Amino acid sequence: MSGLRILVPVKRVIDYAVKPRVNRAQTAIETANVKHSMNPFDELSIEEAVRLRERKVPVEEIVAFTAGPAKAQDILRTAMAMGADRGIHVQIDESNNKDSSPAALEPLGVAKLLKKVVEEQKSNLVILGKQAIDDDAGQTGQMLAGLMGWAQATQASKVEIEGDTVTVTKEVDGGVEKVRAKLPMVITTDLRLNEPRYASLPNIMKAKKKPLEKRSLADFGDVDVAPRLRTVRVTEPPPRKGGVKVEDVDGMIAKLKELGAL
């Protein structure tokens, strides 16, 4: 095998530090004028791809991919600043369903689109975040592996590549699980895989010189990305109930008895 051709799909999501607000109609989260950034799990996948190269694993190319509004390009720039070689942006116009923009593409649609991209780019390794922090579906990687008929290793906490054999360590209940597969394959990243580097200003500047391809859905032929799910209602979690203060030990015991804890 001549080298790894890694595809890293990334998603633009509301920044993890922002408290999401539900819109009035309770159909979606407010996304207008909210800080966005790259899905943190996708940062892990970019970082892992770059680290594979730094570990002298023969990496031919790292391609970052995103589908989303025009601003998703910033996320691709970040990905390239972290070390991806080039970016592909499929512009999805979300203006036609403004109040439910995050749901514009569903995991199955993304997986179908990614399949086309993988075939076109001749990728042999796809590293995805295990889930996006906005809809937490955690499906895209698995669906892509299914559509491609490739091996998959989900929630990786360690990735080792030797020749065309990939060994992935996963954290499971009460221990670790090691899976081994041959390329091509799909890997999804877990939080403890690595420590993503910061996309510094000089690197962002350098990334502006890296090629960024703009595409549209139509370029990929008949990809069926029509939504199959309908968002019924979005609500905020119930507010936390305040605690009670007790006067003394007797009061506490009485309270505990009352709550049935004793």
Add this chain to the structure above:
Amino acid sequence: MASTNPALRLEVKRIYKELLYMGRDYPQGYDYFRNRLHKAFFNQRHLTDEEAIKKGIERAEFVKKEIEALYFLKRYRTLKHRYAPS
């Protein structure tokens, strides 16, 4: 001021800009960060000795690493808390 080494002056401006850029993600907000950063640099404006300026740049580089670590840890902890309730 004019007597200072122009290369050093450029270095100082570079690290200042880099830090300023990082401030956009600062938890207490960009304005808080910018004011503090500006003050920190402004208080060192009397430095003319090249060695002292180099020391200052070194310190700024150190602060940059600290902020990077802060961002990483903050995000890691938040996500861990959210997705892996212990």
